[in-house]
Amino acid sequence: MSDDLKHTPLFDLHAELGAKMVPFAGYAMPVQYPLGVMKEHLHTRARAGLFDVSHMGQVILRGADVAAAFETMVPVDVAGLAEGRQRYGFFTNDKGGIEDDLMFANRGDHLFVVVNAACKEADVALMRAALEPGVTVEVIEDRALLALQGPEAEDVLAGLNPAAREMRFMDVATLELVGADCWVSRSGYTGEDGYEISVPTDAVEALARALLAHEAVEPIGLGARDSLRLEAGLCLYGHDLTPDVTPVAGALTWAIQKIRRAGGDRAGGFPGADVILAQLSGGAAMRRVNLRPEGRAPMREGVQIFADETSDTPIGYVTSGAFGPTVEGPIAMGYVSWDLAEPDQRLYGEVRGKRLPVTVLAAPAFKSRYKK
Amino acid sequence: MKYTEEHEWLRVEDDVVVVGITAHAAEQLGDVVFVELPDEGTTVSKDDEVVVIESVKAASDILAPLDGEIVEVNGAIVDEPGKVNDDPEGEAWFFKMKIEDLSELDDYMDEAAYRKFIG
Numbered sequence: 370m371s372d373d374l375k376h377t378p379l380f381d382l383h384a385e386l387g388a389k390m391v392p393f394a395g396y397a398m399p400v401q402y403p404l405g406v407m408k409e410h411l412h413t414r415a416r417a418g419l420f421d422v423s424h425m426g427q428v429i430l431r432g433a434d435v436a437a438a439f440e441t442m443v444p445v446d447v448a449g450l451a452e453g454r455q456r457y458g459f460f461t462n463d464k465g466g467i468e469d470d471l472m473f474a475n476r477g478d479h480l481f482v483v484v485n486a487a488c489k490e491a492d493v494a495l496m497r498a499a500l501e502p503g504v505t506v507e508v509i510e511d512r513a514l515l516a517l518q519g520p521e522a523e524d525v526l527a528g529l530n531p532a533a534r535e536m537r538f539m540d541v542a543t544l545e546l547v548g549a550d551c552w553v554s555r556s557g558y559t560g561e562d563g564y565e566i567s568v569p570t571d572a573v574e575a576l577a578r579a580l581l582a583h584e585a586v587e588p589i590g591l592g593a594r595d596s597l598r599l600e601a602g603l604c605l606y607g608h609d610l611t612p613d614v615t616p617v618a619g620a621l622t623w624a625i626q627k628i629r630r631a632g633g634d635r636a637g638g639f640p641g642a643d644v645i646l647a648q649l650s651g652g653a654a655m656r657r658v659n660l661r662p663e664g665r666a667p668m669r670e671g672v673q674i675f676a677d678e679t680s681d682t683p684i685g686y687v688t689s690g691a692f693g694p695t696v697e698g699p700i701a702m703g704y705v706s707w708d709l710a711e712p713d714q715r716l717y718g719e720v721r722g723k724r725l726p727v728t729v730l731a732a733p734a735f736k737s738r739y740k741k
Numbered sequence: 742m743k744y745t746e747e748h749e750w751l752r753v754e755d756d757v758v759v760v761g762i763t764a765h766a767a768e769q770l771g772d773v774v775f776v777e778l779p780d781e782g783t784t785v786s787k788d789d790e791v792v793v794i795e796s797v798k799a800a801s802d803i804l805a806p807l808d809g810e811i812v813e814v815n816g817a818i819v820d821e822p823g824k825v826n827d828d829p830e831g832e833a834w835f836f837k838m839k840i841e842d843l844s845e846l847d848d849y850m851d852e853a854a855y856r857k858f859i860g
Binding site: 401406407408596665666667669691692694699721 | 772774798799800
């Protein structure tokens with residue numbers, strides 16, 4: 370593997386655990402451990418999995434009007450987010466497309482933002498341009514990020530600090546873990562209950578080892594992270610969401626609160642608001658849907674989707690496709706014509722020259738188990 | 742047993758050649774989740790794509806190692822693709838083919854050469 374790849378602070382631990390490393394967003398990251406993708410996936414659903422997500426970007430925004438300022442970048446209610454709570458959002462562009470999706474938390478005197486690894490430099494540039502000088506944009510370089518996911522995540526983390534039990538889905542708190550102040554959110558990206566933990570770099574290995582010492586916990590690589598999030602219907606930026614896709618086409622309208630929509634007290638005021646607000650009432654040309662191929666053949670990214678077995682013109686395409694170990698069959702996500710993006714609609718994906726039936730799902734193949 | 746550079750193993754049983762993938766290949770592929778086999782009775786040419794195999798990571802093709810006719814396929818691995826990981830060089834064979842001239846097998850690697858090939 371190329372030497373110019375960046376390492377997370379757990380690089381040596383991954384090697385010790387027998388990880389297979391791959392390049393991802395400029396980092397050498399574990400794609401799987403000796404357990405293998407399928408068993409890692411099932412283990413996370415059954416017990417608890419530990420993920421190194423230190424490649425993601427962590428940013429603190431501070432300033433007197435930080436919430437109002439951040440609202441000029443995202444079509445989301447920032448000012449109304451209570452202290453100690455986290456919310457999903459996305460940066461939009463002038464065409465209404467999505468530049469990145471993100472999580473942000475109200476941590477009292479600042480907002481804590483977590484962005485995707487592949488976009489973090491661009492996101493920071495975007496934030497500096499939009500927010501400075503009124504808001505300071507501080508990129509956090511001295512903290513790693515772990516995710517602990519699965520039905521036993523609560524028991525495992527409560528073993529290190531009982532206060533973990535008191536948190537509910539999307540709560541954030543500072544918890545002392547292995548002697549270090551950690552910024553913990555009860556969230557994740559697998560469809561499971563769990564936590565994301567921002568931990569000082571000098572404590573991350575001790576924390577990872579303390580979590581892995583629990584018999585319920587296995588290290589989980591990016592391979593299983595991808596199938597876990599796809600089963601749960603969660604988007605992967607750069608694949609399921611792009612600068613050309615609006616939140617309406619991307620089926621993310623649930624993340625745009627009423628207050629930012631037409632008629633709301635703080636309607637619009639974000640990049641591409643004209644396009645997005647119009648689409649909120651009128652719809653878009655295409656819409657993102659969760660798909661379930663009927664047979665066993667996976668439909669991977671790039672597979673074209675047709676309305677029937679004979680028509681020449683595709684009406685959609687797959688943006689993520691894999692085998693779902695929990696649902697024991699292929700699963701996919703993609704974009705189809707707005708009028709065909711209806712639950713139970715039967716469509717056809719073209720795989721190796723054959724049109725294979727695929728059904729639009731009413732809900733993700735795996736129902737998320739958040740602790741609300 | 743003979744081996745191809747495509748990581749297939751070839752075993753002569755009476756007058757047919759049994760074809761599967763090596764343990765090394767199965768490990769590299771990761772968990773196999775889908776296998777599509779040719780129809781029995783299909784005539785194939787060397788390097789035709791005869792089998793599609795998909796793992797949790799990606800799709801790959803398996804090529805016909807020789808000219809010949811597919812005389813039997815292993816439906817058990819279609820029903821349970823995971824067998825390819827469990828027993829790739831035994832129970833999880835892919836297909837049997839009849840070939841004109843068994844001496845064509847001589848061009849392929851023996852076990853020692855294959856071990857060297859995969860390093």
